[in-house]
Amino acid sequence: MAHTTSLVPPRTAVPGERDAYADLLRDTRGLRREHAQAREAWFSMLGAERKEEHLFELEILLKGLACFANPRNHPGQPRRTPVVAQDFREPVALAREAIGRIISLCRTLLMERERSFVFQRYLETVLPDDGARSRLVSENLTQDTPAGSLFVMRHAMTNMVEVASGISRLPRVPFRTFYAMLGVAQREVAQSVYFNSLSALEFRPEFDRITNQRILELTRSVTQEHARRLVALTFLSLFRMLRYLGLLEATTRDSREPRRTSGIIYLVLSVLRSDARALTSHLRHRAGRLLAEGYERDLFNVPASHIAQRYESLLADGHRLLDIKASLEGLAANLRLELRRAFEHEFPAPEYAPSSDEVRRATLQVIGTLRPALQNGILFLCATLGARLEAQGVFDDQAARRNLSERLRRDVWMFAQIVRAFAQKARAVPAGEVRWSGASPLEFVREFLVYFRAMGYPLLRTADYPRVDAFVSAMTALEETDLLEPARLHRAIVEADQFQDFLVDLFEQIGKRDELASVPFDRRAAAEALKLYLGA
Numbered sequence: 001m002a003h004t005t006s007l008v009p010p011r012t013a014v015p016g017e018r019d020a021y022a023d024l025l026r027d028t029r030g031l032r033r034e035h036a037q038a039r040e041a042w043f044s045m046l047g048a049e050r051k052e053e054h055l056f057e058l059e060i061l062l063k064g065l066a067c068f069a070n071p072r073n074h075p076g077q078p079r080r081t082p083v084v085a086q087d088f089r090e091p092v093a094l095a096r097e098a099i100g101r102i103i104s105l106c107r108t109l110l111m112e113r114e115r116s117f118v119f120q121r122y123l124e125t126v127l128p129d130d131g132a133r134s135r136l137v138s139e140n141l142t143q144d145t146p147a148g149s150l151f152v153m154r155h156a157m158t159n160m161v162e163v164a165s166g167i168s169r170l171p172r173v174p175f176r177t178f179y180a181m182l183g184v185a186q187r188e189v190a191q192s193v194y195f196n197s198l199s200a201l202e203f204r205p206e207f208d209r210i211t212n213q214r215i216l217e218l219t220r221s222v223t224q225e226h227a228r229r230l231v232a233l234t235f236l237s238l239f240r241m242l243r244y245l246g247l248l249e250a251t252t253r254d255s256r257e258p259r260r261t262s263g264i265i266y267l268v269l270s271v272l273r274s275d276a277r278a279l280t281s282h283l284r285h286r287a288g289r290l291l292a293e294g295y296e297r298d299l300f301n302v303p304a305s306h307i308a309q310r311y312e313s314l315l316a317d318g319h320r321l322l323d324i325k326a327s328l329e330g331l332a333a334n335l336r337l338e339l340r341r342a343f344e345h346e347f348p349a350p351e352y353a354p355s356s357d358e359v360r361r362a363t364l365q366v367i368g369t370l371r372p373a374l375q376n377g378i379l380f381l382c383a384t385l386g387a388r389l390e391a392q393g394v395f396d397d398q399a400a401r402r403n404l405s406e407r408l409r410r411d412v413w414m415f416a417q418i419v420r421a422f423a424q425k426a427r428a429v430p431a432g433e434v435r436w437s438g439a440s441p442l443e444f445v446r447e448f449l450v451y452f453r454a455m456g457y458p459l460l461r462t463a464d465y466p467r468v469d470a471f472v473s474a475m476t477a478l479e480e481t482d483l484l485e486p487a488r489l490h491r492a493i494v495e496a497d498q499f500q501d502f503l504v505d506l507f508e509q510i511g512k513r514d515e516l517a518s519v520p521f522d523r524r525a526a527a528e529a530l531k532l533y534l535g536a
Contacts, residue, residue: 103158
């Protein structure tokens with residue numbers, strides 16, 4: 001168990017209060033209660049080895065068929081060519097490889113019933129009577145049980161792989177053909193009673209349970225219901241994305257023919273990008289409104305005669321919700337930057353038909369970029385909620401502490417450069433009041449605030465900066481008016497200078513940590529990363 005320093009006292013659950021974490025695990029898939037119970041019973045009785053890993057991979061690849069159909073989820077630089085003019089022959093070939101893996105996973109999970117599938121396929125080819133063949137097919141398309149549902153999926157994907165094989169042999173595949181093929185596959189998944197994994201931000205008890213009790217306690221310590229659900233959703237989503245990276249890492253080590261793993265990697269990456277986009281969009285566009293609505297409801301439930309008595313506690317609750325809002329929005333902004341860097345600069349687009357070795361190298365690079373970012377996001381959210389958790393107590397990754405320290409050192413150096421540039425530009429602003437209109441010389445202020453939300457705010461919280469409130473107040477004051485007053489700008493410069501000094505000292509301290517004793521700082525790589533962030 002990780003050593004933790006609790007900053008807030010543990011909170012006792014209120015009788016009748018909803019458990020957001022349990023609700024998300026139970027309800028996001030949308031299974032009827034009897035179907036959920038039947039699936040749990042089937043899974044518990046399943047005797048297949050590594051059944052959890054196989055079921056997780058199956059469901060992610062099924063979801064990947066839908067996500068990969070959307071070119072926005074493909075890696076590579078944004079395309080200048082309209083989608084209707086692009087050739088999707090290579091994406092079809094990658095999808096075919098992934099469908100082949102889906103079939104293999106279905107066979108593993110069907111176990112003994114796989115034999116009956118093979119026999120049925122044989123009968124379908126030898127029965128001369130069309131009516132008998134139709135009856136044979138319809139009798140085996142019922143989904144009364146999870147095994148029956150899996151049998152139906154096996155049947156559909158066997159047909160799909162033949163269709164994909166034929167299409168991939170065409171000299172050119174237009175987008176409409178590519179999309180139609182995966183659209184048919186998506187429909188099969190959507191109609192599956194027990195294995196429909198197409199929902200965004202959905203979770204399953206089989207592989208999404210958070211085992212760290214301190215994180216569960218922190219989630220349940222949030223008093224306001226909407227905030228508690230947002231926090232639980234964020235934790236579960238970040239851990240789910242870490243599991244995607246684990247699946248990618250395992251796939252790169254697969255001993256099967258290397259080329260056959262490329263399709264799996266591309267589909268898992270498309271799911272990762274889709275889920276990350278759904279999470280960041282939800283946090284950016286809905287978190288503030290949901291928190292405000294929840295606080296307003298709780299406030300109006302307080303009798304007028306109790307307002308004065310509860311003033312301090314209500315004020316504290318409001319400030320805590322503002323802190324949670326800023327943390328969630330900062331986490332979303334940082335994740336968007338990390339995903340854009342990884343997908344647009346570190347991984348080849350599928351239409352370039354990269355070799356299996358290129359795909360594996362790029363996969364490991366993306367994992368090295370995203371894993372520390374996701375882990376840091378989890379620890380940052382924990383710190384916001386009141387506890388400092390050690391990396392090795394939260395993550396199974398043995399190298400997590402070193403990777404997080406390396407990432408923190410890089411981010412501290414990068415943001416120190418951004419803060420220094422901000423202060424220099426601010427000092428160059430002409431004296432007097434300057435209005436924000438037209439081509440304002442103060443556009444750099446807005447740009448800085450974007451980077452501050454994505455990088456600066458997490459650093460303030462993670463590094464325990466003693467002047468965090470003063471710095472945030474100075475930065476917030478720059479946004480509160482269309483007229484930038486010299487006094488406000490001067491205050492922001494003073495706070496920026498102090499924060500830069502703190503970051504420089506922190507950079508030196510991080511470099512002295514035991515886990516970084518033999519790891520020199522790659523200033524050139526950090527500068528390249530900074531260019532990518534500034535250009536994102």
